[in-house]
Amino acid sequence: MRSQVNPHVLMLAGDTAWDSGLDLAVAGTAAPVTDDALLHRLAELYRERWDGRWQLDVRDGGLAAHVPGASPVMFEVTPDRAYGHDKGDPFGQTNYRY
Structure with missing residues (x-):
């Protein structure tokens, strides 16, 4: 490992x-x-900051963007x-x- x-x-x-x-x-x-609660809060802050134009979802202890090829960390x-x-x-x- x-x-x-x-x-x-x-x-x-x-x-x-x-x-x-x-x-x-x-x-x-x-x-x-990797904390889901913190990731959900960060995703919400991005939505607020960018007027909903940057959408992030929380999946498997990480973030997923609604943009092809994007994998934000x-x-x-x-x-x-x-x-x-x-x-x-x-x-x-x-x-x-x-």
């Missing part, structure tokens, strides 16, 4: 402005979401580091380790 490898990932989010807003980087370990990230960069006057930064 092969052991499942959980990849180390980096998630980035931020503002496109140079001198305002906040940029975030979160590093951690990713694992596929949701990942849960357990962070081990996070970085925040405040853009503006004054610029600032902070680091977190978990």
